[in-house]
Amino acid sequence: MEYIKEIFKYLKRTSPAQNEFYQAAEEILISLKPLIEKYPQYKKHKIIERIVEPERQILFRVNWLDDNGEIQVNKGFRIEFNSALGPYKGGLRFHPSVNAGVIKFLGFEQIFKNALTGLQIGGGKGGSDFDPKGKSDNEIMRFCQAFMSELFRHIGASTDVPAGDIGVGAREIGYMFGMYKKLTNKYEGVLTGKSLNWGGSLARKEATGYGCVYFAKYMLADCGETLKDKKCLVSGSGNVAIYTIEKLYHLGALPITCSDSRGMILDEEGIDLDLLKELKENKRLSLSEYTKFKPSAKYTPIAEYEKGRNNVWSTPCYAAFPCATQNELNIKDAKKLLENGCKCVCEGANMPSTPDAVDLFVERKIAYGPGKAANAGGVSVSQLEMAQNASMLKWTFEEVDTKLDGIMENIFQTASTTAKEFNEPSNLVLGANIAGFRKVADAMIEQGLV
Ligand code: GLU
Secondary structure: OHHHHHHHHHHHHHOOOOHHHHHHHHHHHHHOHHHHHHOOHHHHOOHHHHHOOOOEEEEEEEEEEOOOOOEEEEEEEEEEEEOOOOOEEEEEEEOOOOOHHHHHHHHHHHHHHHHHOOOOOEEEEEEEOOOOOOOOHHHHHHHHHHHHHHHHHHOEOOOEEEEOEOOEOHHHHHHHHHHHHHHHOOOOOOOOOOOHHHOOOOOHHHHHHHHHHHHHHHHHHOOOOOOOOOEEEEOOOOHHHHHHHHHHHHOOOEEOEEEOOOEEEEOOOOOOHHHHHHHHHHOOOOHHHHHHHOOOOEEEEHHHHHHHOOOHHHOOOOEEEOOOOOOOEOHHHHHHHHHOOOOEEEOOOOOOEOHHHHHHHHHOOOEEEOHHHHOOHHHHHHHHHHHHHHHOOOOOHHHHHHHHHHHHHHHHHHHHHHHHHOOOOOOHHHHHHHHHHHHHHHHHHHOOOO
């Protein structure tokens, strides 16, 4: 469609060198074609031209002192992308790969993901190129405080509510919350993913992983299948991967892999969840330690599997759950998965499959749950945390978990019904993109040109 191509060309010219953002934008814009053709109001109100431009982008310097007393300088980002449906909402990522294009892609995805949850939250994202790996606890604290000493003036419980993402968990949220409170003299739900002692929600930690498996459950139920007794591959070993593995066990599946930035574990007996939690949540160690406690498992360092791409995705499985990072599953991996009989790919990470891999999954009509639908459980429970903070109430684990399950079912139904409406019943990429976009676009039209 010429109109969409022109917008895309303009984007590339005016926001150069933002490859991940172009990738995310292209996927969405292409899916919108049938909607735009059928409903002229979106073109008339220039919704696409408006929605691809963040409402506000904040770029700032973060100075901090390392343990040797040396000055360190990092970049800080917060992109407040769209507030048509509610306060900007989305995580903060601390990782050396972070740059303006990565934050923009994540923020863009977040708009549609948050819309799909059916909750009143807009889209935003932020972070830093700071690398938490190998830093002492004091260094983490000083960095978080320095980061918040600028960010605090831009956020607030009804303005913009950051949370965690890669490299940002309860510890970092705690240090940032402390600094926010000190600077503003306000004890409010300005961050989610807080510790349970002081305003956090039960089941927030588990939410992205649990939600991803709930999504797979509904997707598979639709074709009369279940996860029971099925071999599953999981990548990653952070929060999302750990609780994906936990929920897979709850549903009787057998998760046999996980990975980190240095290598992967294949444990045919099933990943030892307690061991994984001990290594990653408590001790923050490399996965290479896993085989010391479980010698029957196999550890492959990344250097080895990069050569032959004998990686997480090369093992035969029924379902795959990419829970590590963007573009971790490429076309070769996708072909290998399908060759080995994989029937379901459900994304816990943001944009983990490359565009050609996504196209192949859609073309083969396997049960494919795109990240912006399948990993929306985390941000959904963040919104439930905001609701509990605002009402000064605390819900039980079961209450939150039941709500999460209901939200994931609803997201699946919305994406699936929308896919059917546009005559591509198994295409949840199209369904999720159109459903998310439509909700935001209609709100933007109703709220006028602001
Ligand atoms: N970083 C998570 C995501 O990608 C959670 C965001 C949030 O809870 O605000 O959706």
